Amino acid sequence: MSRYLRSAAAALVVLICAASSVHADAKDDIKQSAESFGKAVRTGDTAAAHKYAITDEQTSKLLDAMTHLTKAHQKMADAAVAKFGDEGKSLGGNNMARNQPQQFTKNLNDADIQVNGDTATVTSKDQRGQQVVFKKDGGIWKLDMTQFPNKEQMQQGLPMWDKMATAMSEVGDEIKAGKYNTAQEAKTALGQKMIAAMRSMAPGAPGAPRGQQ
Secondary structure, eight states: HHHHHHHHHHHHHHHHHHHHHHHHHHHHHHHHHHHHHHHHHHTOOOHHHHHEEOOHHHHHHHHHHHHHHHHHHHHHHHHHHHHHHHGGGGGOOHHHHHHHHHHHHHTTTSSOOOOOOTEEEOOSTTTOEEEEEEEEEEEEEEEGGGTTTHHHHHHTHHHHHHHHHHHHHHHHHHHHOOOSSSSSHHHHHHHEEEEEEEHHTTTTTTTTOOOOO
8 A cells, every 4th residue: 555545544544533533422412411401391490491402482482381380390399398398299299391301311321313413313212212303503402392293282281281380389389388287288289279270271161272162
């Protein structure tokens, strides 16, 4: 092999290694952004959640609703534990809006991440094979919520999410005000408020979203 060919071959190896390193770094950055996004949603930090997401008008409202719900849930859970101790943890429950982003970031560690320039496709390896898109924007990898396949369906649930958040926030305030003597009383009150919220969303109910009247 001539000196020039050897030099060209060496340069090619360097480029391949560099490209692999870039993709490896990108994947780590994507995982870090996903973890930051998930943490923001779980803690109800709307500003931080938007920092790691690309949204349009529709998905921006969706993200706001998610963080509003988780913030209200955390407020109620904190008040319950402060008032009732370990028994208050029962009000924490299985909050979907908090658990979904947590599960998403957990699945990401085992997901297939394909990086193509400033766009990356992330496919989970579970049976559902869920796929999301990340894009690099302003030097930060962000979850592209505009490409969520079920965003229209999620949008339909926003009025209910808002009512759930209101119910949780009210119970949190009532716990702090000393309205309930036990965690069970607070839990019962929350259940009643949730039932009332669902009934208010029924077709024909006053205040039900348009299309359900």
